[in-house]
Each structure stands twice: as C-alpha cells, then as structure tokens.
Amino acid sequence: MGDFLLNINGAEHHLKASGDESLLSVLRNRLQLTGTKYGCGEGQCGACTVLIDGVATRSCQATLASTKGTRITTIEGMERNGVLSPVQQAFLDAGAFQCAYCTSGMILSAIALLKEHPHPTDEQIVESMDGNICRCGVYPRIVAAIKRASQ
Numbered sequence: 001m002g003d004f005l006l007n008i009n010g011a012e013h014h015l016k017a018s019g020d021e022s023l024l025s026v027l028r029n030r031l032q033l034t035g036t037k038y039g040c041g042e043g044q045c046g047a048c049t050v051l052i053d054g055v056a057t058r059s060c061q062a063t064l065a066s067t068k069g070t071r072i073t074t075i076e077g078m079e080r081n082g083v084l085s086p087v088q089q090a091f092l093d094a095g096a097f098q099c100a101y102c103t104s105g106m107i108l109s110a111i112a113l114l115k116e117h118p119h120p121t122d123e124q125i126v127e128s129m130d131g132n133i134c135r136c137g138v139y140p141r142i143v144a145a146i147k148r149a150s151q
C-alpha cells in the first residue's frame with residue numbers, strides 16, 4: 001500500500017492503494033469514474049482507453065504507480081459546462097455507436113489521433129484506431145465521425 005496523488009481531469013485525488021493496481025480499477029472502483037469501460041482486461045480491445053499526458057493508453061495495462069506525476073484525462077473530463085467536446089459532438093452527429101460500450105475509448109483514441117494528425121486521411125484513421133474494437137461494427141460511422149471532427 002502507498003499514498004498516491006492523481007491528477008484526473010484537472011482535479012487532484014489522494015488515495016491509499018497498491019501501486020500494482022490497474023489504473024482502470026482505480027478509476028472505476030475507487031473514484032466511480034465509470035465512463036472508462038472494462039472490456040478484455042488484457043490490452044486487446046481499447047474499451048479502457050484514457051489519455052495519460054495526452055497519449056492514448058490502455059488503463060487496464062497501466063499500473064497506478066506508473067501514473068505518478070502524470071495528467072490523466074477520462075471521458076468525464078471531455079464535457080465542459082454541459083457542452084460536449086467537438087469529438088463527442090461529432091460522434092453523436094455521425095451516430096458513431098450502437099451499444100456504445102466502446103465509445104469512451106474510441107473518443108479518447110480519436111482525440112489523441114487528431115492531436116497528432118489534425119486532418120487525418122481515412123487510412124490514418126483506420127490504422128490509428130485499429131486497437132479499438134467495436135463489436136457492433138459501426139466502423140464506417142466512427143471513421144465518418146473522426147473526419148467530421150477534423151473539419
């Protein structure tokens with residue numbers, strides 16, 4: 001057990017926990033930030049994606065100890081004063097979800113992609129989003145949403 005100070009969505013959180021605990025577990029089970037989803041728990045599906053210092057990261061694979069001194073962003077940090085972020089709005093406008101279980105991770109991955117490539121090609125989108133699985137298969141609408149967000 002150790003003392004940890006996490007910066008999540010601009011707010012500081014103090015907690016006592018094992019440094020080996022996954023960031024996903026901390027977010028969901030200790031901080032009730034349940035917008036980040038548990039899919040496979042093995043780094044394969046992308047449902048648990050958050051941003052750590054702006055980099056899309058599988059939170060099921062990140063230990064609490066590894067997040068020391070970082071800035072973590074989850075889906076809860078996207079909306080401001082009731083206004084969705086541009087990528088969230090683009091997903092909504094494009095209907096880029098069906099069951100929506102993958103959507104939080106998709107949006108965080110898309111934000112990281114757009115930071116690196118503000119106007120990505122379809123190929124760049126497909127390649128960059130390859131690690132995020134949508135079991136409903138709405139991939140064409142996800143690509144359309146990211147294109148929309150880039151305009």
Ligand code: FES
Pocket residue numbers: 037038039040041042043044045046047048049058059060061
């Ligand atoms: Fe982390 Fe699937 S739950 S990648």
